[in-house]
Amino acid sequence: MAVSFLGRSDVSDLCLGKPRLRSLSESATVAEALAALKSSDESFISVWNKEGGVCVGKVCMVDVVCFLCKEESLLCPFSALKTPLSHVLSKVPGLVMHLEPSSSLLEAIDLILQGAQNLVVPILPTKKSSISRRKHHLQKSSTISSHNGREFCWLTQEDVIRFLLGSIGLFTPLPALSIDTLGIITSDVLAIDYYSPASSAVGAISKSITQQTSVAILDNDGTFIGEISPFNLACCDETVAAAIATLSAGDLMAYIDCGGPPEDLVTIVKARLKEMNLEKMLQEFTILSPFNNDTSLTSSSSSDEESSMRTPERHRRSYSYSTRMVRKAEAVVCHPKSSLVAVMIQAIAHRVNYLWVIEDDCSLVGIVTFSSILKVFREHLETI
Template identity: 45%
Template sequence: MAVSLSQHEVSDLCLGRPPLKWLPESATVGDALSQLRANTVSENCIVVWSCDPAISSPFDYEECVCLGTVCMVDIICFLVREENLARPDQALHSPVSVLLPKVPGLVRLVQPNYSLSKALEILVVEGAEILIVPIGNTRKAMKKPATRREFCCLTREDLVRYFLNSVGLFSPLPACSISELKLIRTDYPSLNHTAPSSKAITALLRHVPVAVTAGGDTLIGEISPEALALCEEAAAPALATLYAGDLLAFLDSNAPTPFISHIRDMCPVALDAWSHDLTLSMLTASSEDSSEASDEEFTAGSPTGPLPPPAPPVLARARRSGSFSTSRGRRAEAVVCRAWSSLVAVMVQALAHRATHVWVCEDEECSLVGVVTFRDILGAFWDHINAPAVA
C-alpha cells in the first residue's frame, strides 16, 4: 500500500486536467468574480499570485509566491457585509487580497514529483485544503513568463477518488463502518430553520457546510459553499436577509417572487444597488408567471416576516423512498447516510454527488448525529497505511 502511494506522483492526478486560472495580487474582487463566472471547467476556484501581471521576463518559483485561492463563496461572504451590500460597485473594486484566507498553510504549492504519500500527509496531518501543482514540462514551466505559467489544483476529493479506484489494496478498511472507524464528527455547525442565515457566514468563510434543522435535530437541508456558488453573487443579499429555512427554498426555487419581495423589504437600498450595478437577473427578473397569491402567502401576518418553513425536503424524500442517499438535484438538499454505512459506500455517495461531506442520520426521521468529511476519510487511510504491521 505505502509502496503504491510512493510510486505515484501528484502530477499523475493532473493528467488531462485544464490549467487553473490565476490572478495577480493587484487584481480586484470584480476581476475574481468575472473569472469565476466565466469558468466553464470543473475547477471552482482561482489562485492568486504575488506576480506583477506586466512581467515578461523569466523567473523561478521563488520570485512568484502563491498567496492563496479564491472561491465564489469567499466573494459572497465578502459582499454580505453591510457596507458592501449597500455599495456593491465599490466592493467589487476592493483588492482581491481581502478575500484571501487569514489562516496560513491552507493552500500549498508543491512540486509535481511529490509522492501521493507526501500529498496525503500534507492534506491530513498538516491541514492543507488545496495543493497547487505545476503542470507540463517542469523545466519549461520554470522559464515561462508569469502570464503563461500553468498549474492544476488538487483537493481532498482527488485523493479520495484515487483511493476509491484503488480500494482493493486497502482491504478490509473500506468494508468497515464509519461508526467502527470513529469517523463521525459531532462538532458540526448547525442552524435552526428559524435562525437568520447570516449566522452561517463564519462557517462558510472556512468553507464548512452548515446543517439546517427543524424540530430539534431533524435535518432538512444544508447551507453549503457549493450550493451558494451555483447562485453566484445573487446569493449575497439572500444570505444577508433570509432565515435559514427560507434560504433553503431560495436555493432550490431559483429566487421566486416572495423572496425577492422579502429581500426588497429588508434591504431596499442594497437590492436597488445590486440591480443597477451588478444586473442580477436572478433577483430582478420579471415575475409575471408568479401568482399574486404567493406574495400574499409570504407576507401574511407580517409585512417583512418569512414564510413558515416548507415541508422539510430531505425528510419528505426519505419518507417516500426510504433511501438515505439523496440527490444533489436540489441545491440545498443534503447527502445523508447511516452510522453503519461502510466507508466505501460513503466515499461513493460523496463523490457521486460532488459533496465534500456526508451527514449521518440515525432514523427514518433523519435525526442528525454527525457528519463525515473528506478529511476524516483520508485520515482513515492515513492511519491504515501507517499502522504498525501485525506480526
Template identity: 50%
Template sequence: MAITFLETEISELCLGKPAIKAAVTTVTTVKEALTLLKKAGDSYVSVWRGREKEEGVGVGGVACVGRFCVADVICFLCREENFGRPLEALEEPVSCLLVEDSRNIVKHLEINSSVLEAIDCILEGTQNLVIPMHDYTKFKSGRKFLNAPSLSGFSLHSSSEYCWLTQEDIVRFLLNSIGVFSPLPTYTIKSLNVITRDIMTIHYNDPASLALSCIQRAITEQASVAVIDDNRRLIGEISPNSLAYLDETVAAAIMTLSAGDLMAYTDYGGPPEDLVQLVKMRLEDKGLTTMLQLVDELTVSSISSSSSFSSCSSDDDAFSGLSGRNSISSGHYSSVIRSEAIMCFPWSSLIAVMVQALAHRVSHVWVVDKEQTLVGLVTFQSILEVLRGVVDGQSKQCEENSFKQ
C-alpha cells in the first residue's frame, strides 16, 4: 500500500547524493558569494546563519536558511535602487537576496524522517530540504565556507555534512515504485485536477522588465514565466534555470530588451552580438555608465561560459525530440526562439507528465491545447499533492474497516 511505502526513511533518497560544498554566511557580500558560486561550478550556493534559541538549538548551532544562484543576483541588480549602482550593490550582504520568510522555503529534516514527512513539508511550501549526512563523510573534505571566521565555535549538527533533497528527488523516487499508487498514474491530468491555473505570463513584445516580479517569484517557487503571443499561444519561457548558467550582465538585458529578445539573449548558445550591442546602446542612452562598464567587462566571459555549457549539454539535446519544444516555424519566432518550453496536453496521463518532467530536469510542464494555447501547468507540488491524497484515502479506508470489525 502507498501508506506503507511512504513510511520509507528519506535516508534511502540521500544515497549517492553529494554533500553541500559551497556555502556562505548571511553576512558574506553578494560579490564574494558570486565569486564562490562561479569557482565551485555549482548552480547554487547555500546560505547559513546561527539558529535561534526558540528553535530548540543552542546558540552554538547553525542552520541553512536559503540558497541563491545567479538568477537571484540578476533580479537583485534589476531593483530600482541597484540598477544604477551595480558595483555598490554587489557589496551588500547575501541576506539581501533571501526572501523575508526563508524558514518556510528551506527546512531541516532528520535523516530518519519519512518520505511522507518530506512530502508534507513540500505541500506546506518548503522548496528545498536539508538533510544531515552520515558520519562517514568528513567535514574538512566537503563544505567550504566563505567568511568562515564568523562560523567559528558553531556546532553544525550530529553529523558533519548535509545534502539537498529536492522535489525532483522525491518525484523520481515515487516514479520508481509508481505501481503502489495504481491505477491513479494512468488517469489524465485533467481528470485528476492537477493543472494549475495560477500561472505567470508575459507577452512576447512586452518589455522584459515587466516580468521582473514574476521572475523573482519563479525563483522562489521553482517555476518559470510563460511568454505568449496575442492568441495566448505558448512561445517559450523565461526560466530561472537558464539564468542560473549565465552571469549578472543579464540584469541589463532584462531592463532593456523585450521578453522575446530576452529569450534569445539567454539562449544556451550565448547572447547574439546584435542584442549585446543593443543592450549597450540603450544603457548608454540612459546614462547608465556603471552598468555599461559591468557589461563590457563580463560580456566576453559570459559568451565563453555559455558556449562551454552548450557543448557540455550536447547529450541533453539528443532528447529534444521528446521535449515538446516550441514547434512554431513561421514568422520571426523561429529565428529567435530556441529556449525549451516543455509541454503536454490536458489528456496526457499523470505518469507520462512525470516521466517528461524528470527526463528534462524541469519542475513543471506547461499544459496547452491542440492550438498550443496555454491552459496552465503541472508542477511537482501538484503531483505530490494528488499522490499524497492516495495515502489519505487508504488511511480512511483502514479506519473504516477497523471500525466495522
C-alpha cells in the first residue's frame, strides 16, 4: 500500500501553496546576494545560469559569511563584496536538481538520496498565478522571478519528510522502531572544542551547509555542549564574520544566539578587531552593502556601533526551548532509543534537518539526518 501511495503521489502534490522561487543570476555580486537575502523571508536564494535558464545552485547568509571570513576578504572587504556570486557557490555537484511536477514522490526521494537538497519544480500555471505574474512584472525587483516564461518553486527534504509524516500509518511498524535499532545514527560528525578559535571552524561550517547538519561543540572529555548552527548564523548579518574572526567557538555559540549577542562579547569583538588592525572591516561592510541604512557602523557613538553588531530585529527568529536545552546551550537533541516517528516530529517542529543524538550524561553518540531517515523509508519499500 505504501509503495502504491508514493508511486501515485506526484511532486505537484507537495508544491501546493509553495511560494514563487526568488533567484539571482550567477553573475550577481556578493553584495547583491546579501541585499536579496536580507529582503527575503527565505533562508536561501536560488542562483541561475541566464543563458541556459537552469538553476545552478543556491546561496544563503552562511555561504556569504564563510566567504567573508577568508583572510583575503577580511583584509579587503571592498573586493570581497564585489566578487561574482559564482565564487561563493558550493562546488559540490547535484545539490539542486530540476524535476517536473508530474514526477512521482519516489523519484524525488531517489534524487535526494543521490545528494539533492532542493528540487526545482515548475509551478503549474493558473489564472490567479498569471494575474500575479503580470502584477509582479510591473514592480521593480533585484531578483529574477521567471525563466523562459516559467515560474518555479522548490521542494526541500523537510517538505518530503512532512508529507511522509502525514501518512505515517502506511509504513507500520517502521515508525515505532528506535533510531538505534534502525542503524541511522551517524557517528562521523563535524565537531570543535569549546575553547578553539571559531575561525578554525569555518571549513566545518561550510561543510555543514553541504551536509545540512551543524557543528558540535564539545568539552575536553567529549561531552556535548552545544552547536554552531547554520540556522542561527543565517539569522545574523555579514558583520558576524568579525565575531568568527575574533572569538572562541564557545563564545561564538553565545554570540549568534537568536536573542542577539551579549554586550560584553560585542565589546570583546571590537577590541580584538583593533588589535588585529581589522577595525575598519565592519565600516567597509556597512558602507558597501546596500541594505544597512538603519544600523550604520559609521556613527561616532560607541553605543550605536555596538547595537549595529547585534542581530538585526528583522532577522531574529523565535522558537521553543523545551527540547533544545543541553547544559544551557541550544541544540535539538534526542536519545538513541527515540522512535523514528518521534525524531521526525521533533525535527519538523524545530525546522531542522538533523537531530543530535546524546546519552543521558550528555555524551555525544552521533547525529541523525533527514537524508538517513529517507533512506530507511526507501529501503523499507523495497522489502514490501
